[in-house]
Structure formats: C-alpha cells, structure tokens
Amino acid sequence: MVPQGLYYTDQHEWIKIEDGVGTVGITDHAQQQLGEVTFVELPENGPVDANAELAVLESSKAASDVYAPMAGEVIEVNEALESQPELVNQQCYTDGWICKIKLSDPDAVSNLMDAAAYEAFITNE
C-alpha cells in the first residue's frame, strides 16, 4: 500500500511536506527491490538541487543512489540509520526516513506524483 499524503518520484523516493520542510525516504517498492540495506551514506547538511544525489544505500545486491525529490537545504539527517540501516527496510515510511530538506520552492511538489499516480506507476513499471 502506498501511503496517502506523501509525494513520490519516478526514482522511488517519497517526500512528506510539513511547514515548508520535506522529510525524504525511499518507498516500500524500492526497499523490496534493494533487499536488506547494510549501510546508509547520509548526506551532509547544506544546499541540494532537485534530482541531485542525496544519499547512497548499500544492500546485499547493489549500491544505489537516492536522489533529492526537491531542491532546498538539508537541515537534518536520520542518524539512527548509521547503526540501524535495516530501518530503511522495516519502516521505510516512518523511522526509516533519510533526511529533512528545507524546501526552496515548496510549490515544486506539483512535479511529483501523488499516491494514486505512484501506485499506477509501479504497477506499470
């Protein structure tokens, strides 16, 4: 089930926007494809462009980039992932979040998919 209220990219990231700050993670579909995550290379605080490389997830299958769904400034990272990378698998939409971005243009969310559109996207992929 794809949660309502979040926005999604075609690279399988999600973003949840509250007061101009976006919390970013990867979707359930993405974590299933990755397999068990063994290491998360978190971003550093600072400016980031939309679609720029944000983090790297290493799993038993591959190392995969996570891209920023929207532009802004990284203001917080989920340090719990350093010791518990498996949170990305176990609770990808909640405790497995990767970082928070203070969005430079919150309206750019219109470029992303809502839950229904993303669900259709992964069904057709």
Place this chain on the structure above:
Amino acid sequence: MKLIFEKSQKGRTGILPGESDIKESFELDSSLMRSEPLDLCELSELDVVRHFTNLSKKNFGVDDNFYSLGSCTMKYNPKVTELIASCGGFANIHPLMPQLRGGGILTQGALGVLYEMDLMLREIAGMDAFTLQPLAGAHGELTGMMIMAAYHKKQGNHKTHVLVPDSAHGTNPASAAIAGYDVKVVPGNEDGVMDLDAFREMVNEETAGVMLTCPNTLGIFNPHIKEICDIIHSVDGLAYYDGANLNAITGRARPGDFGFDIVHFNLHKTFATPHGGGGPGSGPVGVVEKLTKFLPISVVVKRNDGTYAVEYDREDSIGYIAPFYGNFGIILRAYVYILMLGAKGLRRVSENAVVNANYIKSRLEEYYDFPYKGLCKHECVLSASRQAKNGVHAIDIAKALIDRGFHPPTIYFPTTVPEAMMIEPTETESKETIDAFIDAMIDIAKQAETNPESFKAMPKTTPVSRLDETKAAKVLDLACTGCE
C-alpha cells in the same frame, strides 16, 4: 567445523627437527626479537591434511560440476597449464634475476614467454603493444585510464570526464574516477545496448574517452561499435575496451579493428588461469601505436642478437604499476593455453561459448522471462520476475539449484534487469551437462508455481542452509576476534 587454530595443541609438531649443529650460544639483539611469540598453530601433518581435505569437501568448484558463473569468475583450467607452471625452471626462478649482472642469460626462457605473450595478445586484440604488468582486470582498467590521462596531458587536451554505459561493470567508473575523471553514465536503449543518440549528445570537447564492454554484461554485442569509436575520436577522445567478455569473440573479432585504442584482457577469465579468493589475476593492457610510449615499465625487448632483456628507460611511461613483471605464473599458464589451442582452437572456444549460451536461452524461454530478445553472445540474462510474483525470487532459485547439484549463476546483476540471473555456461560443458542444468531450471520453474513455499527451506544439502547475507557487511570482524 573448527578453525585450524582451534585444533592447535601446544608442542605438537609435524616434523622432528635434528640436533642444532651450532655449538656456540649467542643472543640476538632485543631490537631484532619479537615482543611476543608468533601465534602459529601446532599440529601434526595428518591433522593438517585432514583439515584441508575436509574443508575442500565443503567447497564447490568447476572441478565438481557445472558452474554457471562462467568466465565471470573462472573458466575450467586445463591441468596441463598447471604442469608447465610447476616446472622448476619457471617456478623457482627469482624475479630479481633478470636485473642482476649475468642474470639475464639465465632467465631467457621466462623473458621469452613474456615477449611472445605480448606478441600473441597483440594478434588477438588487434593492438600494437601490450603490457603484462597489471595484476587483475580492474588493475588493467586503472592502468588503461592512466595511459588515457597521460595521452591527454601530453596532447595538452583539457578533458574532464569519461562516459560509461549504465550496464558497465562497477569497476569501470571506479577506475575512471581514480584516474582523475568525472564519470557520466550513458543510458541503455530497449535493445539492451548503450543508446547511440544519447551518447552522441553527451560527447563534447571535454570528453576524455568512453569505456565499453562488448558484448556487454547482458551478453549483447553493440551493433554501433564502429560509430561509437568514430564519435569519440572526433573530439580526440579515446575508446577503451573492457575485455571482461572477450570469451564471446576470441579469434573472431578484434577490438582494434572496431576502433578501440586501449584494451584490457582478463587472463583469468578468457585464457583459463586459476584465480580464487581474490587472486592472483592478470589484466594485460594493449594499446594502439600512438599510446605505446605511455605503457608502464618494465618492458621486455628482443635485442638484435635474439636475446631478451628488460628495459626501463621510457621517458613518457606512466611508470611502475606493479612489482617486477606482473603475475608471471598466471601469464605463463595463459601462454600455454593459447599455444595449445592455436588460432583455430581459440575460434572454437568462442563459438562453443556462444552456442551454449544461446542453447540455454532458447530452451528456457518458455519458462522464464528474457528481457532482451534475439541471439546473445556468451551469456544470457533472464529475469525471475514471473516467479517473483509467486514469492520465489532469484535468490530462491539460486538456492534450489544448489540442492540440484549446480552452482548458481550470478544473480541480481546486471542491476538494470529486475530479479536478474546471468548464466554463462562457457565452452567446456558437454550437451549432457547443459541439458541437465536446463532440466533443473525447468523443474524449479514448475515448482515455483506449484509449491512456492518449499523454497524457503532451501538449500537442504549444504552444511549450512540460508546464510545471513548481510551480517558480514554490517558486523566487520576482519581479525577474527570473535573466533575464540
């Protein structure tokens, strides 16, 4: 089973040392002494023989049964190459010998092997000179990229990036990055090869070169290879051929004729030399005429009197990249392999490798999804996504193969194919063996439909069943401190 150190018993030994014939006692200076005793295991010879014999029984290799990892890991190694490599004249020679006064004349045989190997690889590659120094495929890539960088520096070119296709082996972008270039990834097209239009658009004056594996990791030969080389040459860029999949074209097509400027071969893949547990590999690099002056030192040359010598005086060389002359014992085995087969034999190697892969593909097409249609080269990539819908993933199929006596193929690579299984049978397998493998795969596909739950308990025939696939990556214990 216990580690050999856990079997150690203080004072136990495999030999009876004789009485010391040094009569005078003397004390070593304490600066030359170890601060604590060396931690060696103490065992009898029989303890050691049993330990390693039992370990080997738990192993599975190409000498046991079909090994669908193929040349990607290691082909079958003909035993005659081991025999030659163990000859005292080769095995006991000291690598410093050719550099000592009067030592050159005592090592003519070994130097001759290196010299002739260079000539044979030139012929196979369509290149003008080879270095045999690189100690592995990725080391060859790095050597090649350093040569590329040296060329652009000499030309006064301002180059910033290297292009690689999205299906490239991971070592390609890593090698380019270590040589100082940014890496840009060119997307693939629906035929499974690098998209020509996207490539053309990405090439500009700052493009140092392109790195290509051809056929690529999907086992597909890029039909635009000539055009790709022409485009990269139009900006004075260089085309790099990653020879990881040379097994598909040996003796039939030459990278130099496609327009490539630099190639590396993996002797341990194509030319059947042993390599396991990380080495020793060998990744000779060949170049076209205009790049020969950048090759690493040393170089084996033939003097006017017909003798061989080692030469170090090369002004534009990228310098030393390895001690001595590369992995000599491995180069020697590959040399024997090439001489034994000859030109005709090498052509039959690639022919059989390709026929075998296509045979597997055509018999399995009914049972598994193959994302790319048509003929493949020496390997075929299937997707287990049909089985995954029932909860049976590529890794479950791999475990099921183990219980049927076969080594699983590479799985989850290339990453561009979901639930990928990359099967490379190589040329050495008989039709009976390949049929048995295919029958096992078909049986597994049927079981995935009728009894998907049964896969969870597999493998059942191994000393341990499902391993924790990620624990070693998460809990690093390189010193084995937890082995008490």
